[in-house]
Amino acid sequence: MANYKTQAEADGSTHLGARLCAYNRAKLLAGDPSAEEICFQMAVGDEGVVPADVDSSVPPPAGQDELFASVWDSSHMSVYSLHPDFANPQNSFVTGNNGSQLIAVPAFTLACNGVGLAYCVPQKDTSQLLEVRGGGFFRIAYWDDNPQASVKANPPKPVPSQHWYMVNDVTASGGNEAPRWYEFTAPQKKTPVTGLSLFQSGTFAPDSDYRWMSSIVRDKKYNILLGYNISSSDMYPSIAITGRTLQDALGTMEGEIIVVNGGGSQTATGEWGGSSSMKIDQDGCTFFHTNEYNLITTPRNWSTQIVSAKFAGCN
Secondary structure (H helix, E strand, O other), X not given: OEEEEEEEEEEOOEEEEEEEEEEEHHHHHHOOOOOOEEEEEOOOOOOOOEEEEEOOOOOOOOOOOEEEEEEEEXXXXXXXXXXXXXXXXXXXXEEOHHHOOEEEOOOOEEHHHHOOEEEEEEEOOEEEEEEEEOOOOOOEEEEEOOHHHHHHOOOOOOOOOEEEEEEEEEEOOOOOEEEEEEEEEEOXXXXXXXXXXXXXXXXXXOOOOEEEEEEEEEOOOOOEEEEEEEEEXXXXXXXXXXXXXXXXXXXXXXXXXXXXXXXXXXXXXXXOOOOOEEEEOOOOOOEEEEEEEOOOOEOOOOEEEEEEEOOOOOO
C-alpha cells in the first residue's frame, strides 16, 4: 500500500490545478529516508481533488488503484485514479485528468446560490456573513466489508461491498446552505474508478437554518454520522450532527443534535475555520468530529471542538 495526498498548485494568484501524489508507505513506516514520492500534475480545471481515506480494517482489493474525487459541476463528480509503481516509477500513471472521468449525481445548486465559495451564512447579532467553501470535499471515507457479512446479515447489508462516503455543501431549495452527502459502491474486487455507482445520496435541510463545513463517516455496523456547522440570524455558529442506520430509508437522515452551542459570532470578513473532519476510531464504532465555533463574539478568533459519538448497538 501507499500513502496519498493532494495539493493545490499555484503560480502567484494563478491556479494551476491539483497535484496528486503517492508515497512509499513501507519505507515511511520504517523511517527510511529513501522513501519515494510519485506525483502527477493535473489540469487547471481539476480543483479540490481529495484522496479516499481507508477507515475499514479490510484494505482495498489487491491491485486496486487509489481513488480521488472532486466536485466537477452541479450534477457530476470527477473521479481519478493513481497507480504508483515505486520499483519502476516510469510505469506509474494517473487517470481522470481534466474531468475526463465523470460520475453523474442528482443535480444540486452549488453553495451560495451557485457561486461555490462565497460569504452567505447569516449569524446572530451581526450583519457579517460567514464563508462557505462549497466547491469540494474535506474528506472521503472508504470501507471494504466482508462479503459474507453482506450476504447473511439481517437486515441485508448494501451490496456490493466497497463503499465511499463524501459530502459537499450546497444551496437547498429554500435558499439556505445544506450538506449534500453520497455513498458510492463497487464490487468487492479490483474495480476501476469508472466502475463506481451511486448507492444513495441526500441533502440534509430539515428547516431554514444554514448548515455547512460538513464531514461524513460510517461505522462497522453501517451507521452513518454527518457533522457540520449550523447558524442563522437567530443562532450563533454552532456544531451539530445527524445520522442514519441501515434501517432508515435510503437517502434520509434522522433527527439533528446540536452538540456545541456557539457563544458569539464572527464580525470581521475572512474565512470561517479551515476544515471539518469526521473520523472513526479503531474500535469501528466511536466517531470523532472536529469543527469550529465561537466562545464569544469576536472579529476573527474561533475555537475548535472535538466531539465523540457512538450509535447504540455498535460495540
